[in-house]
Amino acid sequence: MKLKGVGIGSGYFAPFQYRAWNRIPEVKITAICNREIKKAEPLMKEFGIIKHYTDYREMLDKEKPDFTDVITPPSTHPEMCREAADRGIDIICQKPLAMSYRDAEEIINFAADKGVRFMVHENWRFQPWYREIKKLFEEEVIGDVHYLYFRSRMGDGWGENAYIPRQPYFREYPRLLIFENGIHFIDTFRFLKGEINSVFATFRRLNPVIRGEDFAIVNFQFENGTIAVWDANRYNQPNYDNPRYTFGEMLIEGTLGSIRLYPDGRITIQMLGTKETDHFYIHENIDFSGDCVYATQRHFIDNLISGEEFETNGKDYLKSLAVQEAVYNSAATNSVIYL
Numbered sequence: 578m579k580l581k582g583v584g585i586g587s588g589y590f591a592p593f594q595y596r597a598w599n600r601i602p603e604v605k606i607t608a609i610c611n612r613e614i615k616k617a618e619p620l621m622k623e624f625g626i627i628k629h630y631t632d633y634r635e636m637l638d639k640e641k642p643d644f645t646d647v648i649t650p651p652s653t654h655p656e657m658c659r660e661a662a663d664r665g666i667d668i669i670c671q672k673p674l675a676m677s678y679r680d681a682e683e684i685i686n687f688a689a690d691k692g693v694r695f696m697v698h699e700n701w702r703f704q705p706w707y708r709e710i711k712k713l714f715e716e717e718v719i720g721d722v723h724y725l726y727f728r729s730r731m732g733d734g735w736g737e738n739a740y741i742p743r744q745p746y747f748r749e750y751p752r753l754l755i756f757e758n759g760i761h762f763i764d765t766f767r768f769l770k771g772e773i774n775s776v777f778a779t780f781r782r783l784n785p786v787i788r789g790e791d792f793a794i795v796n797f798q799f800e801n802g803t804i805a806v807w808d809a810n811r812y813n814q815p816n817y818d819n820p821r822y823t824f825g826e827m828l829i830e831g832t833l834g835s836i837r838l839y840p841d842g843r844i845t846i847q848m849l850g851t852k853e854t855d856h857f858y859i860h861e862n863i864d865f866s867g868d869c870v871y872a873t874q875r876h877f878i879d880n881l882i883s884g885e886e887f888e889t890n891g892k893d894y895l896k897s898l899a900v901q902e903a904v905y906n907s908a909a910t911n912s913v914i915y916l
Contacts, residue, residue, distance in 0.1 A: 578882060580604050583640050585633045585657055586648030587611040587620050589744055590671065593864050594648055594698070595624045597871040603878055606646075610636045633657060637664050644669060644881065646698075650746060651676050658684045658695075667694040669877050673756055674894065678902050685891030696877050696887040697894045701761035702768040703872040705860040706823060706838050711769055713836060713856075718846060720833030722770065725805040727762060729825030732814030734791050739784050753789030754780075754811060755904050758824075762807050763797075763904075764889065764897040772800045773900050775915045778907040783812040795904055815840065822866060842867060 582604055584595060598606050608628035611617040617629050630636035637645065637660060644667040647657050651673040661668050668688060674697055675681040688695040701707070714722055734740060740747040747753060755778075767773065775798040780790040792810035799805070809825070817840040827838035834848035842860045847853040860867045880887050903914040 578603055580643040580878065580881065581640070582606050582644050582646060583608045583610070583636055583642045584626075584646045584648060585610045585636075586671075587617045588648065588650075590865075591648045592620060592623075593870045594646060594671075594874065595620050595626070596864060597874045598646070599624045600871055601875060601878055603882065607642065608636050608640050634660055637661060637666060642666055644694075644877075647671060655680050655684055659687055662688040662691040662693045662695075665691065665693055667881060669696045669698050669874070671698045672760060674898070678895075678898050681898055682895060685895060688891060694881060694887070695891045696880075697889045697891070698873055698877075699761070699764050699889040699894065699897075700866070700869040700873040701765045702888065703876065704823070704869040705858070705867040705872075706842055706844060707765055707769065708872075709844060709856075709858040709860075710827075710829065710836060710838065713846075714769060718833075719829070719831030719836055719848070722829060722831040723803055724828075724830040725766065725770065725803065726828045727805075727807050727809075727825055728827075729758070729807075729809035729820075730813045730815040731809075731811040731820050731824070733820075734784055734787070734811035735813070736784075737786055739786060747789075748787045750787075750789045752905065753787065754791050754793050754809060755795075755901060756789070758809065758811070759793060759795065759807065759904065760897060760901050761824075762809075763900045764894070766797060766799075766805050766807075767897060767900070768888070770799050770801065770803045770805070772896065773797050773916060774800045775913055776900065776903045776907050777913045778904045779911075780908040781810075783810060790908070793904075793908070795907075797900075817841070819862075822862060824866070 598604050606626050609617050609626050610630045610633040614629050645661045647670040654675050778795040781792040783792050791812050795807045797805040823840050826840050829836040837845045844856040845853045846856050907914040
């Protein structure tokens with residue numbers, strides 16, 4: 578079975594996604610849309626995409642794809658997703674899903690009303706270390722997990738030229754760290770330990786040349802009693818070579834011991850009364866963060882074919898966005914926000 582897809586966008590992250598589509602035998606990307614063909618041409622040449630459009634509506638009408646991959650800034654998503662859904666075309670859409678919760682909800686509801694399949698390209702939970710940690714939780718290797726701590730230092734957001742080489746639009750976001758990065762961890766924490774019922778957050782803006790927050794400490798309380806802390810900033814630098822592999826380090830504690838995720842993807846287990854030991858699992862430094870883009874898109878295609886629900890379908894992703902809104906509300910009011 579060969580599914581016909583088209584892509585909208587050719588920015589910084591697009592090559593990861595087109596490369597992943599190229600590795601999925603059930604998929605053929607027939608066209609790409611971008612306002613400037615010179616930006617699309619390298620992708621077309623590398624991945625054998627023959628057709629280029631400057632108008633995505635024309636592309637959707639002429640190509641009549643089975644699905645479209647929306648790889649554009651979040652402000653464009655409501656209109657693009659609406660046009661695709663109106664034509665009965667299934668959608669996988671990059672995050673951030675929209676600039677506001679209300680716009681995201683409208684996208685999701687419109688797609689549902691039109692009966693099209695919709696998935697948010699939220700690839701964090703598909704990183705191999707989190708899939709492995711989830712298995713360890715299910716096997717109760719360290720007993721009842723009661724605490725998760727993740728620390729991230731990216732070091733790409735200091736100085737007058739912060740973000741310009743890779744994603745300069747970050748500088749103008751009124752919401753930055755939680756909107757762009759924190760949402761990944763909100764969704765991953767939910768994947769690992771279930772629903773969150775309260776948050777307490779502290780923000781700062783360390784770099785004066787940007788608009789949004791670039792430092793945050795967020796405390797999460799889960800319905801099952803687990804507590805998690807996300808401690809992150811994009812200003813200070815890490816002391817390891819590749820900050821964009823795991824994006825930080827994680828400590829997980831349970832009633833029988835601890836699990837640690839290291840910045841190089843290594844996982845260790847330390848049972849109470851014993852020394853820390855390596856836990857073997859397979860992870861490869863392929864493309865982005867352990868090949869999670871391929872894993873995400875493989876999940877989309879497998880479930881599109883089988884008819885099973887996507888893990889990050891619209892209804893589920895709204896739960897992560899509701900937590901995101903609570904985090905911003907908490908920081909603004911300096912109070913615990915209950916969901």
